[in-house]
Amino acid sequence: MQAVIGKSTERYEGAEPDTRLDFRRIVQARHQISKVFRDTPQFECPALGDLLDCELIVKLETANPIGCFKGRGSEVVMARLASSRGPNAAVCASAGNLGQALAYSGRARGVPVTVIAGTSANAAKIDRIRRLGAAVELVDGDIEDARERAREIAANRDAFLVEDSENLDTCEGAGTIGLELVEGFDRIDVIALALGGGALATGVGHVFKTLSPATDVVCIQPKGAPAMAMSWRAGSIVTTERTDTIADGVAGRFPIPAVLHDLLAVADHVPLVEEASIMTAMRMIYRHARIVVEPSAALGIAAILEDPSRYRGKRVAVVLCGANVLVDSFNAWMQG
Template structure:
């Protein structure tokens, strides 16, 4: 029995076929050292060992495979703090589709440089990701480019959902899955699959206290926006939740904690010290949640999705050192 969301298990299974092997069947393994430290059996689902260093290739592969087969324009546009842009540039180029990425001037420069290297055209705008989204809509409005709105576009959710299929098929029983909550594609995608195929699994979706819009919306059961964001986790920093995504999240999430910046840094440190992983802050939200509510997870078998490793090395080294 599938939960009542926009997502569909058959389409998710089809999506799996449209994703390059580069982004599929990613490592999922128990980390005995880190698990012992956190008092649980910890399963790491690693989404960083691919050409773009994050999970978003799953969604853009699905979207671009479908666009390539359609009669639509052979160009795509998105607003992105970086990771979606890299993913779209990669998936577009490998199918002969031109990609334009709109980003705010404050975006992570390492990510912007990689988008360009992957063949994407980057347009920087004043303001944050929400301003960039408006500009992307404007470009797509002309009809010459397909708009990828992360999380609103179902392909991005169903692409991310394939992570859930892999966990269900290969990672054994999972009591709790920990998911970074940004726009919502990862959380609702994986959440939909787990609630369908492993209904006993608890779905925990985490935002930073400094970018809480979707978490506050989930708690209020209606859209809450914020004036600004203030977090090192640039990959999940949105201000305007999408109503359809919020509805899906309400149907799927069991717990939506907000975590401190210090916990995110400590989570990154633990992943570095005990699992030899370089992660971007968003990828450490799961460990941060465990550090803030250890009792909730004790003795359980907990899976956390390491969703990205796109971080400036200088910043990462500084966080490890402080």
């Protein structure tokens, strides 16, 4: 595969999909993001591609200080917050990765951060959030309960509420991943993206539908946390009473209407995958690409495993969006 060196998207003028996002803001966002989160490794992976019968491109969003893609969005949030005349503190709900990202970016810019998490959140992620200097409050329940508490704090204190995916900065920061992929390769047939709240899917999807509309945008959820996929299929909000998946990073129950609107404009296919496929995908990524990923980051490979004919012979890019996983859990999932 030949990378296209020096292809620029800075001066692009053209049609965009009908979303809340703006291509020019995504281009500007890359200049607000610290270099530790930008220009992450992206490469063809023949060892995995040969097994999956496709030409596989890996975009490695774990190679940064917080081990996930959310630093891109948090950098944009904090850059704008630090230069505004509004609140000088931030609050968010997080299962772990967004909290780490905001804590890192807030500390770098002197902006206090409070992170609300459910008691079921990954303990290692919560510990890292505290080590990065953020205040942490745990509430009974899951991420949706944490979101409710974060909204209360924002309403009663002088703190800016960062709603992952609803806040455009988180989506447009994530969109810079798409810029790097489009600039780095002359053609991508399919881009496979983990789908949780929607920041990664809508941000990267917006870029591809603007610059490479022929690319098939596939956004994947686990069957144990299907609310956004079900909403996309229905064309309206569908909620669920519970989630049951090892992919905690994408386990939401209440999709945000504005984010669903954006997803409807950019996603071509939204499959649901089995837990067994997620674990198999994690093992394949580790054994054949020598990369440790959390379950959410394996959704793209899981989708290929479950529907191989859709991807056979194509150039497929997968975004490995996080590596924050408990060692004991990872070792257990590697058995098989």
